[in-house]
Amino acid sequence: EAQVTQNPRYLITVTGKKLTVTCSQNMNHEYMSWYRQDPGLGLRQIYYSMNVEVTDKGDVPEGYKVSRKEKRNFPLILESPSPNQTSLYFCASILQGEETQYFGPGTRLLVL
Amino acid sequence: GNSVTQMEGPVTLSEEAFLTINCTYTATGYPSLFWYVQYPGEGLQLLLKATKADDKGSNKGFEATYRKETTSFHLEKGSVQVSDSAVYFCALVPGGYNKLIFGAGTRLAVHP
Numbered sequence: 434e435a436q437v438t439q440n441p442r443y444l445i446t447v448t449g450k451k452l453t454v455t456c457s458q459n460m461n462h463e464y465m466s467w468y469r470q471d472p473g474l475g476l477r478q479i480y481y482s483m484n485v486e487v488t489d490k491g492d493v494p495e496g497y498k499v500s501r502k503e504k505r506n507f508p509l510i511l512e513s514p515s516p517n518q519t520s521l522y523f524c525a526s527i528l529q530g531e532e533t534q535y536f537g538p539g540t541r542l543l544v545l
Numbered sequence: 546g547n548s549v550t551q552m553e554g555p556v557t558l559s560e561e562a563f564l565t566i567n568c569t570y571t572a573t574g575y576p577s578l579f580w581y582v583q584y585p586g587e588g589l590q591l592l593l594k595a596t597k598a599d600d601k602g603s604n605k606g607f608e609a610t611y612r613k614e615t616t617s618f619h620l621e622k623g624s625v626q627v628s629d630s631a632v633y634f635c636a637l638v639p640g641g642y643n644k645l646i647f648g649a650g651t652r653l654a655v656h657p
Contacts, residue, residue, distance in 0.1 A: 437588075464643045475549075475634060475647035476589075483643075491644070523588060525645075532577050532596070532638050534645055536588040 435460045437537035439524050445543045446514055454509045454540045456524030463529040465507040466491070467499065470521040470539075479522075482507055483529075514544045547572045551635050551648035558625055558655050566620040566651045568609075568635035576637040578602075578611050578618040579645070583632040592620075592633070625655045 437458045446452055458465065466481040468491075478491030482501040496518055498510040507526075511518060524537040552567040570576065577596045581589040593602030598613035607622045618635060635648040 466644070468645075468647075473649050475649045476645070477647075478644055481644065525589075527643055529643075532643075533579075533591050533594065534643075536581075536590070538588045 435535070437524055437526055437535050439522075439537040439540050441540060442538060443541050445545065447545050448515055449513050452511050452514060452542075454511075454522060454524075454542070456507045456509065456537060457505050458507075458524075458526040458535070459505065460526060460528065460535065461504065462526035462535075463504070464527040465501070466525045466527075466534070467497070467507070467509050468523045468525065469493065470523060476523065479509070514542075516544050518542065519544045547576070547637065547639050547646050549635050549637055549646055549648035551633075551651050553649070554632075554652040556651060556653045558653070560627055560655055560657050561624045562655075564620070564622040564625045564629075564653070566633055566635075566653070568618045568620065568648060570616050570618065570635075570637050572616075572637055572639055574640035576639050578609070579636045579638070580607070580609055580618070580620050581634040581636060581647075583634065583650070585631070589634065625653070627655045627657055629653060630655045 463484045467479040468476040480499040482488045522540045525534040527534045548571045579594045580592040582592045593604040595602040595611035601610045632650045
């Protein structure tokens with residue numbers, strides 16, 4: 434089954450404790466992206482990757498890092514989480530040349 | 546710049562009522578337009594899309610027509626069901642890019 438998976442689905446952590454949210458897709462898509470969803474703001478892009486070893490900032494990259502060492506994986510790293518990063522995070526992937534993005538189930542993060 | 550504006554929710558309807566969720570956009574070039582739906586506790590799913598002016602996207606009884614003259618992509622359904630209760634996001638992809646730009650989302654609640 435074609436899908437995008439994220440782990441963990443729920444996470445409670447404390448300020449400053451490094452964390453990683455994993456994202457994996459099994460569709461051989463080149464393009465992957467991270468979004469955060471906040472009430473009244475919709476989804477905003479954090480980082481994206483056009484292919485392996487190619488990443489770039491989206492609209493709200495501050496406080497986040499990403500890496501793309503393999504085509505299928507695109508982890509989101511919070512080196513020193515802060516309460517303003519409490520949000521719902523979605524990973525998405527897309528086949529180059531297509532326009533429909535496939536979304537993971539989301540990771541709900543609470544930073545205390 | 547590129548942006549999407551949706552009507553604020555929540556929208557509350559009785560079963561079998563007619564639904565309209567307004568969406569207007571600002572974009573350079575010729576964007577593709579999308580409606581995504583987020584059911585409670587789930588990720589986003591593509592509901593329908595339209596890639597050029599006057600195209601009509603349709604799925605599951607929902608329809609939206611790409612109106613370039615009014616820069617709109619309103620979502621409609623003739624008879625809503627309780628199972629349609631969800632958050633609906635209007636989005637665009639600027640021509641030549643893979644980035645989705647979302648509206649703030651509209652929550653729909655349908656009561657029996």
